[in-house]
Amino acid sequence: MTADEKPAAPLLKVDDLKVHFAAARRRPFAAAATVHAVDGISFEVARGRTLGIVGESGSGKTTAALAILRLVPITAGTIDLDGVRISALGGEALRQMRRRVQFVFQDPFSSLNPRQRAGAIVREPLDLMGIGSPAEREREVAALFRAVGLRPEQQALFPHQFSGGQRQRIGIARAIASRPDLVVCDEPVSALDVAIQAQILNLLTRLQQTLGLTYVFISHDLGVVRHMCDEIAVLYLGRIVERAARASFFRRPLHPYSAALLSAIPGAGLGRMRLEGDPPSPINLPPGCRFAGRCPFAIDACRQSDPPLRAVADGHLVACHRVDDEGTPPHHAGV
């Protein structure tokens, strides 16, 4: 790792983040089970860049996103934003930190208060964080509306009077109102029509360039991730199984799970790899690799020991016993 590669400290640094929930007891007096929603993930995002986190339902994507914003309790691990250990903040310090990290929700219908007018929704972060004078806030809200492609006159309308795409624009305006450094986007387009998706993605890209935003972009859609992200982390059952730069990842996915995900995209040039079965329960985790039960290349070692995330090529990290040290994945062996 040379100074050239990493000119500055990362804006966001997550280290061994764990979020565990107590599951409801099935029987009275049974031991409380633990759901390992996020189970030790680490990553960094440089300022102005976009990290994509991909994974299927239940992989812990949304929980990880909420944990970065401190909207769910963290079990273990640290989160640093621009050198500030935000995982250790509480009370008023935590509240003040929130202006620097914002969130774009997946569902544009449930994420806006139906009793609040659009203008008040976008203005709320400014009011609550005490940003600017009331007159400045008014101008700022109008500017934010224009910035996300809405008309300032629409401030007086209620959320139900907007379409899904427009509502997502309101959500984005709210997220950028406090001038955050980091915006976590939790599947921001998955609830929208395909035609609207592109508009919203272009808006996010343009805002990133204009405002110098850093994104953590969560998605299950690899096509969207390829379009948006500089770096990709694949999440499986609360663990990162592969992390790589976009080009490296899409050229040569190393983890069998990543390969299976990519092979599901038509025209990706990979033979279709079908996965059998479902992920194991995040309550009773298998002892070895979490993917072993569905992996066509699993050997005994996979079922016995949990593979660590290791670098096999320049900046390409993978957690798989079957990837050799030269970075040859099992699905490429012999090809």
Added chain:
Amino acid sequence: MTLLDAGSGWQATGPAGMPEPPGSDEIAAGSAAARPLREAWRMFAGNPLALVGLAILAGIVVMTIIGPYLYPVDPFDIVGAPLTPPGEGGLLFGSDYLGRDMLAGIIHGGRASLTVGGFAAIITMAIGISIGALAGFYGGWADRVLMRVTEFFQVLPPLLLAMVLVTLFSPTLTTITLSIGVVSWTNVARLTRAEFLKIRSLDYVLAGRAVGARDRRLIWRVILPNALPPLVVAAALSVGVAILFESGLSFLGLGDPNVMSWGMMIGQNKQVMLDAWWPTTIPGAAIFAAVLSISLIGDGLNDALNPRLRRR
């Protein structure tokens, strides 16, 4: 952090790749529902029974407010022979077993009944919403403790508890109002808690926290307004229940002896019920009309504020 001036730094609307602003038709379609209150009133006004209820209640309220000035007779004064039938001796509603004017009793008694009903409902809602909101929002230990307290009040027979409270602190309108409020908030608390449990996990509450809202704001400014429709209905109905409670207490002789009320009129005349129908039937009809009108209004509000019905 400085604020951007309007326009600077932002791209103006309209360059290539930018979606055009929504058409005006979309705005027009929404304007009918632009004001939720106006829309609710439209639904309410389209409900004949609710309007009948509103008319009856308005009539009773107006009567109790201006009646004593138009008909300045003390309801405790003896104005004629006992049990004068209605219409005789210049007494529209007749007289009771002591010869007191029934009409004056109805007018003045309505004041006590409606005042107690209204204020007791306010107390009921204040206690119920506070306890339900805190239990539903915080969950965990706060919820467990507050719900056990609620259940404690639920298992006590409310009328009996109100009787104990009233006799403990001499019966005046204030103590009667407080007693009714203190014994009847449990349903409101459970209703509020259920609404809070439902709403607190919605994304917009999380979004409020993400933009820096404190708990107090989330409870009172974000969740409560969205939980309001069923609570408005509960409030209307609790006025009716409180009027019945007050009548019940007065009937049992636990009313304020210095203030005429409908329940007291029934209670004092109950022994002559078989000899003369009017001293008990007329105040009974007044209670019936008041509670019925409030129930009709509550039903109308329920339909008007229920979003599923509104979109029909």
